[in-house]
Amino acid sequence: MMTTASPAVGTDTVAASAWWRRWLPTPKMLILGVVGLVIGYLALVPLYYLLWGTFFDADGVSVAGFERAYGNSQIFELIGNSLWFAAGAAVLSLVVGTALAYLNVRTDVPFKALFFAASIVPLIIPGILYTISWILLASPEIGLVNKLVEPVFGSGTFDVFTIWGMIWVEGLHLSPIVFLLMVAAFRSMDPSLEESALMSGATRWQVFRKVTVPLARPAIVASILIMVVRSLESFEVPALLGLQNGIYVFTSRIYFVLRSYPPDFAAAGALAVGLLILAIIGVALSNIVGRSGKNYQTVTGKGFRPRPMELGKWRSVVGAGIILYFILTVIAPLVVLLYTSLLKYYTAPTLNVFKTMTLENYRELIGMSKAVTALRNSLILGIGSATLVMAFMAIAAWFVVRSRVRGRQVVDQLAFVPLVIPGLVLGLALSFVYLRSPIPIYGTLFILLIAYCTRYMPYGMRYAVTSMHQISSELEESAHVSGASWWQTFRRVIVPLLAPGLLAGWVYILVVSFRELSSSILLYSPGNEVLSILIFEQFEDGEFTVLSALGVVMVLTLILLVSIAYKLGAKVGLNRTN
Amino acid sequence: MRNRTVGTAITVSAIGLLLAACGGPPGGAGAGGDGSSAVEQHAKEVYDKLNGLTGKERTKELVRLAEEEGEVSIYTSNSDMDDVVEVFEDTYDIDVSVYRGNSESVLQRVLQEQSAGFYGVDAVETNSTELNVLNKENYLYPYESELRDKVREEGQAENWIASRFNVFVVGWNTNRVKPGEEPKSLEELAEPKWRSKVSLELDDVDWFAGMAEHYEEQGMSQQEIVDLFKRIAKNAKIVKGHTVQGELLSAGQFDVALSSYSHTIDKAADEGAPVAWRTSSGQPVEPVVIRPNGIGLTKTAENPAAATLFADFELQQAGQQVFEENFRIGSMPSDQDPLAGYDTVDVPGDFLASMKKWDRLYAEVVKGGTEVGGE
Structure with a gap:
């Protein structure tokens, strides 16, 4: 293996020795080098596999995949639908996530405990269950909400099978990502800036618009970036909600070209390359925004105490809004799941149905021998990948934001690459490499860990970079002046300041890793089952009611875990009393 | 200066590592050819031996060899596999390890493993399309038995056999x-x-x-x-x-x-x-x-006898009954044929x-x- 440059060493002359010492990598360079290498390796393996499959076929270089992918009269309609859907979902999640985060961190809004659940639960419920819950709630034919409002508004008021329905479900499902990012951003923001604006006579709305939002711009840009790319590649919601009325999106094409045998990897790759280009532009843009100097560095040498803003007479109004939102996004789908999990088959609620309810599905779950193994493996992988990713990305974020190394942006770009690589392609790339690797990784839990770290690296990086943008370099400089080494500064100054962002990223990765299926399904081995495989099996077996029970159990387990994480996180995080 | 060195070193090393790890273009030929010979040879001998026997003699020899192997690895998309395995393990002293995915991932996994010369699977139990692909790729060994000849005609495929429809x-x-x-x-x-x-x-x-x-x-x-x-x-x-x-x-x-x-x-x-x-x-x-959905035995099975025994078991009364209990339609014609009289x-x-x-x-x-x- 190559390490950082260490050419042959001269032995006999003093000059040569000095020259040698000059080239000896410092610990800082070693650490940065290793982190850069790991990111490069994780990103390039699947990318290389993807690009090779896209541009090369039996006869050499070919762009036929692009023709098959894009050479279609309907591609513009598909892209149009996709953009509309992605933009809508991004805006909805951004507005909802930001508003909730702001209220939670910066005001004395009531029911703060609900926020926590409201922000996490939509993320925990597996996409397919969340979407089906919404069908059962808002389908014009059988939707429970529609039945509820029928006497007032007539039948079929809400229709989830429209582009608006798709935006609604996807936007709500994604809003926790924004919430977590924005909470971290608002926590690290000095409220004295807003207070001065208020003192100078600005209204609250003006302060929010002119001071708060501009200060949070790096987090907002990161949110938009992730949301847009995520919604562009989302397939679950468009497949379950869009198809019914013939709304096709860009990703349906990836699905179609991979469905047949032999799968058309060239065309799928060509489509992914389209997303890749978009993502590269996005990351570059987000860096330009973040780079505008010290504008966003709100964590400076000056101490601050984030004091909640008093909402005054609005407190009860906002409180009611929160309750409504909570009922709509968390309680309603969760109640549908809970209700379904107590039935033998789904049927609209009547008095008779309540009499037949049973805990049979939960009993079946407990009786499943694989359930315990799967839960254990998912915990190991979730905690493992979340911790590894956030640790590496914290260092990588310093490298990208703070160092002056030329080409540092490349690391940021590389870390984002896995977001556009289809899960199946990642699975194939990893099994290709590790089936041929002398290190026995194939068939172990470790290959799943590598897959998860790769998949979640982009999120980890966005969370870490966004927080890093907020930390002023003067803190590091003073640590340096006081004689601290780079590593000491990093551990004792930067990591504690980054803590809100790192914790948010950690929670996000932990939660979504429980759902990862598309690469796990190819890479797991007997005995190494994970929870998502179990969900898949129940789903394939048509056990929708057992699946609902599993969904309920997952929500409860992860809420518990995340609560613990936040309790612990509060201890190591930003000490707000100083 | 130093900083630039780090950047360059990262890029160069990453590419180096990558190439070392991949060892060539994806999709290129794997180690399939030579490394397989010993395993393949052994599997062929066992299969041929079993295919040459009939009746009780075959059954006795099959069970002896299979229990000697003591384990078998099955890749499947069959959602009732857990139930089948349970009865099989109760009947024979053989440990079954099951990889279960959708039929596409079963196929991709077998293709990946075989082309890399990794022999993780003894029998593949999945949909007809995927089994036909494996047969076309020449990864399956013919399964022969008296049971095979009794299966509904639509299920007697080349080199694999339907267990259910x-x-x-x-x-x-x-x-x-x-x-x-x-x-x-x-x-x-x-x-x-x-x-x-x-x-x-x-x-x-x-x-x-x-x-x-x-x-x-x-x-x-x-x-x-x-x-x-x-x-x-x-x-x-x-x-x-x-x-x-x-x-x-x-x-x-x-x-x-x-x-x-x-x-x-x-x-x-x-x-x-x-x-x-x-x-x-x-x-x-x-x-x-x-x-038809069925089972195929791999040419490179490390447990060829156990794989054959498992295929037999799925076609026997005990295996077919599991499918029936799960509302499936078995591949063996029975007295209460649920499809009798239908077009x-x-x-x-x-x-x-x-x-x-x-x-x-x-x-x-x-x-x-x-x-x-x-x-």
């Missing part, structure tokens, strides 16, 4: 479709009265191919067939996945589901859901399309070769007459 039926919600009003044929579902009341599944290309061939035999041209399905699609809500389709059918999201699995409907009906695929007099919408249609024999064509046509159909999957 997926039966595509037209299912309906009995609350929404009253007795006497059930659809009589697929053609009927193209009529305006079924508008927004039927459902098509996004991926049932093999079902579509079977029905299309059936209509072709009836004298319809391809254009007429596609037109018929497009008219049905106009009435249809498109759903992805049979589980979702079954769930929404019983919830009443639509009245009729076109290519349901019979076992999905039977299982739901058994639990009390208001669904059926036969009228009270036992009449289904004909023809029903049947697709059945197979998925075309050359489905694999013409898959792209069917794929494109069906995509055109579900898109409501506009092309999405074009080549």
Whole structure:
């Protein structure tokens, strides 16, 4: 293996020795080098596999995949639908996530405990269950909400099978990502800036618009970036909600070209390359925004105490809004799941149905021998990948934001690459490499860990970079002046300041890793089952009611875990009393 | 200066590592050829020996060799595999390890492993299309036994054997479709009265191919067939996945589901859901399309005897009974043949070769007459 440059060493002359010492990598360079290498390796393996499959076929270089992918009269309609859907979902999640985060961190809004659940639960419920819950709630034919409002508004008021329905479900499902990012951003923001604006006579709305939002711009840009790319590649919601009325999106094409045998990897790759280009532009843009100097560095040498803003007479109004939102996004789908999990088959609620309810599905779950193994493996992988990713990305974020190394942006770009690589392609790339690797990784839990770290690296990086943008370099400089080494500064100054962002990223990765299926399904081995495989099996077996029970159990387990994480996180995080 | 060195070193090393790890272009030939010989040779000897025996002699030798091996690895997309394995492990002193995925991931996993010279699987139990691909790639060893010869003719495939059939039926919600009003044929579902009341599944290309061939035999041209399905699609809500389709059918999201699995409907009906695929007099919408699912033994099996024993077991009474209990239709003809008297249609024999064509046509159909999957 190559390490950082260490050419042959001269032995006999003093000059040569000095020259040698000059080239000896410092610990800082070693650490940065290793982190850069790991990111490069994780990103390039699947990318290389993807690009090779896209541009090369039996006869050499070919762009036929692009023709098959894009050479279609309907591609513009598909892209149009996709953009509309992605933009809508991004805006909805951004507005909802930001508003909730702001209220939670910066005001004395009531029911703060609900926020926590409201922000996490939509993320925990597996996409397919969340979407089906919404069908059962808002389908014009059988939707429970529609039945509820029928006497007032007539039948079929809400229709989830429209582009608006798709935006609604996807936007709500994604809003926790924004919430977590924005909470971290608002926590690290000095409220004295807003207070001065208020003192100078600005209204609250003006302060929010002119001071708060501009200060949070790096987090907002990161949110938009992730949301847009995520919604562009989302397939679950468009497949379950869009198809019914013939709304096709860009990703349906990836699905179609991979469905047949032999799968058309060239065309799928060509489509992914389209997303890749978009993502590269996005990351570059987000860096330009973040780079505008010290504008966003709100964590400076000056101490601050984030004091909640008093909402005054609005407190009860906002409180009611929160309750409504909570009922709509968390309680309603969760109640549908809970209700379904107590039935033998789904049927609209009547008095008779309540009499037949049973805990049979939960009993079946407990009786499943694989359930315990799967839960254990998912915990190991979730905690493992979340911790590894956030640790590496914290260092990588310093490298990208703070160092002056030329080409540092490349690391940021590389870390984002896995977001556009289809899960199946990642699975194939990893099994290709590790089936041929002398290190026995194939068939172990470790290959799943590598897959998860790769998949979640982009999120980890966005969370870490966004927080890093907020930390002023003067803190590091003073640590340096006081004689601290780079590593000491990093551990004792930067990591504690980054803590809100790192914790948010950690929670996000932990939660979504429980759902990862598309690469796990190819890479797991007997005995190494994970929870998502179990969900898949129940789903394939048509056990929708057992699946609902599993969904309920997952929500409860992860809420518990995340609560613990936040309790612990509060201890190591930003000490707000100083 | 130093900083630049770090940057360059990272880039160079990453590429170096990557190339070292990949050792060449993806899709290139793996280690398959030479490393396989010993394993393959041993497997061939065992298979040949067993295939040369008959009757009790074969059974005795098979069980002895299989229990000597003591374990077997199966890759499957069969959702009832856990139940089969349970009975098998109770019967024989053999540990079964099961990898379960959807049929596509089973196929991709076997292809990846075999091309890399990694022999993780002894028997593959999945859908006909994927088994035919494995056979075409020359990864399967012929399975021979007296049991094989008794399997329904449609299930005696080249180098693999059907253990059960997926039966595509037209299912309906009995609350929404009253007795006497059930659809009589697929053609009927193209009529305006079924508008927004039927459902098509996004991926049932093999079902579509079977029905299309059936209509072709009836004298319809391809254009007429596609037109018929497009008219049905106009009435249809498109759903992805049979589980979702079954769930929404019983919830009443639509009245009729076109290519349901019979076992999905039977299982739901058994639990009390208001669904059926036969009228009270036992009449289904004909023809029903049947697709074999089966088991193939790999050429490079490390436990060839145990794999053979497992294939035998699936065809024997005990194995077939597990399928029956799960509302599946076994591949062995029985006294209570659930398909007896019904007009059945197979998925075309050359489905694999013409898959792209069917794929494109069906995509055109579900898109409501506009092309999405074009080549």
